[in-house]
Amino acid sequence: MERRKVDILCVQETRWKGRKAFSIGAGFKLFYYGVDSKRNGVGVVLKEEFVRNVLEVKRVSDRVMSLKLEIEGVMLNVVSGYAPQVGCELEEKERFWSELDEVMESIPTGERVVIGADFNGHVGEGNTGDEEGMGKFGVKERNLEGQMVVDFAKRMDMAVVNTYFQKREEHRVTYKSGGRRTQVDYILCRRGNLKEISDCKVVVGESVARQHRMVVCRMTLMVCKMKRSKIEIEKKTKWWKLKKEECCEEFRQKLRQALGGQVVLPDDWETTAEVIRETGRKVLGVSSGRRKEDKETWWWNEEVQDSIQRKRLAKKKWDMDRTEENRQEYKELQRRVKREVSKAKQKAYDELYTRLDTREFLL
Secondary structure, eight states: OOTTTTEEEEEEOOOOOEEEEEEEEEEEEEEESSOOOOOEEEEEEEHHHTTTEEEEEEOOOEEEEEEEEEEEEEEEEEEEEOOOOOTTTTHHHHHHHHHHHHHHHOOTTTTTEEEEEEEEOOSSSSTOTTTTOSSSSOSSSSEEEEEEEHHHHHHOOOEEEEGGOOOOOGGOOOEEOOOOOOOOOOEEEEEEEEEEEEEEETTOOOOOOSSOOEEEEEEOOOOOOOOOOOOOOOOOOGGGGGGSSHHHHHHOOOOOOOOTTSOOOOOOOHHHHHHHHHHHHHOBBOOOOOTTTTTOOOOOHHHHHHHHHHHHHHHHHHSSSOOOOHHHHHHHHHHHHHHHHEEEHHHHHHHHHHHHHHHHHHH
16 A cells, blocks of 8 residues: 555455454554454555544444545545355345445435445446446456446446446456456446546556455545635725815715704714714715725825835845845845835824814814
8 A cells, every 4th residue: 555655445355353443554554344253354444644534434244344534525435345255145145235235325425435345246348238337348248246236336326437447458357366367346436426536447466465456546536615705894984085185175065064064063972973984985985895905005105105116126136136135135125114004004094083083174
C-alpha cells in the first residue's frame, strides 16, 4: 500500500477470529472481522490519516463488513466482501447476497459507496444487455456466480468498475493458479460516481497472495461546495455627499420642511435625530449593501493619495529587483499609508460630526 500509494484496501480471507482494529505498521490500520481461524474473514485497511474520519464500522458477518468515512464533507462507505466459492451450497450464496443487499439498503442514496470484493465469479467479456451495470472489458465467459454480480450491480444501480477500462489482459486477470487465468475480484461503485474514477487495473508484480492479485482504482471525490448565501450588509447613508454644496443645500431645505420650518430644534433629541437620519436617506441615498469589498474613498486627502502612489511605485520597484533594501522600503511605505489613512478618516468624520451638530448647518 505504501509503495503503490493505496489509501484504502479491502481484504478477504483474513482468517482471524474476532472483531478488532489495530495498527499493522508503516502508517496503516486494519479493521477486520472473522468467526473462524481457518476460513473466510474480511477486513479494510486504512491509511492512518483517514482513521480519524471513520464514523461507523459495521461487521455484518465473516463475509461482509463496511466502514463509513467522512472526507471533506463527503460520506464514503467502503464495503469489503467475500462471496462463497463455486462449490458452496446455494443457501450460503443467497445468505451472502442478502447481507450485501441489506448493507446497500442501509446507505443513503446521497452517499458514496465503493465495494471491494472477491466475488468468486466471472462477469465475462462484453456487456450486451447489461450496459447499465458493467463495461465491455471483462475476461472470458460469464458463469452463474458472475451473473449474480451483474444482477446485483443492476439492482443497486452500481457499476463493475474493472470492466470500464480497456487494459491488456495481464492487467485484467485477478486470479492465477497453474494454467487458470480468471477475473474474480472486482471494485464496484454507484453508476452516478463513475466519473470520479480515472483508472482501474490489476497491479502486476505484487505478491499480495499466492494466487490473487491486487485490483486498484484511482478515485477523486468531487466535493460539492455549498453556495454562500448573499449576506445583506448594513446599508449606510451617504453622508459624504454633504461635501458637495448642492447636496448640502438640498439637505438643509428638506430638513427644514421635515421639522415644520422650526428654527429652534425640538427638545426631544431622539425624534430630531431620526428626522435627520430619514432626511439623509431620502436626499443623499444609501449604499447598496452588497459590495462589502469596495473601499470608501470619500475621505481621502492629498496626503493619503500621495502616500498610496509612492507605495505603488515602491512595490513595482521591489517586483523588478528583489533586494532586501527595496523590500524594506516597500514595507515602510505600507506602514506609512496605514497611518495616513487612519488619520485622514478620523479627521473627515470629526469634521462631519461637528458640522451636523451645529445649528448653522441646519439653517
